[in-house]
Amino acid sequence: MAFARSGPVRSEAARRSILQAAAELLAERGYESLAIEQIAARAGVGKQTIYRWWPSKGAILAECLLEGTMLDGRLDLPDTGDIRADLRDWLGRIFALLERPEGEGLLRALIAAAADNAEVGRRLRDSLSGSESVSGRLARAAGTAPNLTPVAPFEEIAEALIGAVLLRALSRTPVEPGDADRLLDAILGR
Structure with a gap:
């Protein structure tokens, strides 16, 4: 982890306790109500x-993600053999x-946090992709959708899907019924 820290070397037990507390409080109260005082x-x-080791609550949560304290596989991309159904489920x-x-x-x-730390950005992308990368799963599904030819730009297709999710989060765009299908139609074709 590349967050700048100052002061004494931190206690591993205290670090784990802080990460666990942050993850629990986030689940209980949500991000907006989460405060460093509560975590402490x-x-x-x-x-x-906490402030000696992390600059913000976002940095603590980023380390929770990096440590696997959050999302713990809940967003893994399934593999039922039907890439469109799997992506629809994953997006859902x-x-x-x-x-x-x-x-x-x-x-x-x-x-x-990813804007401040490239490793967090990579781990965020990987967390949204699950244990297998989205591009790897798309490559294995080549030939099953109009835009998934054997020479398709799988990495770029994966980035378009993940980018759409991140843009939706940043813009706070509400999810409408059929959004996942429309996104998949736009990227994979009908």
Whole structure:
């Protein structure tokens, strides 16, 4: 993790306690209501300890993501053999997360943390992709959709899907019925 830190070397037990507290409080209260003071109280550490190690609550949540304390595979891309159905399911779960206050705030906080730290950005992309990259899953599905030819730009198609999700989170665009299908039609073709 590349967040700049100053002061003494941190206690691993305190670090884990802080990350656990942040993840729990985010789930309970949502991002907007999450405060460093609450994290410190739940973790049993001083507020100054947290600020010595992380510059913001977004940075703490980013480290939670990097450590696997959040999302823990809930957004993995399934593989049923039907790429369109799998992507629809995957997008549906991401959109459902965005509809919850804690999910929307979390994703925006992670985007902000990713702007400051390339590793967070890579991990955010990977978390949205799950255990297998979206581009890898698309490549394995070559020939099953109009725009998935064997020479299709799989990485760019994956980036378009993930970019649409991130743009929706940043713009706070509400999810409408059929959004996932329209997005898939635009990117994969009918």
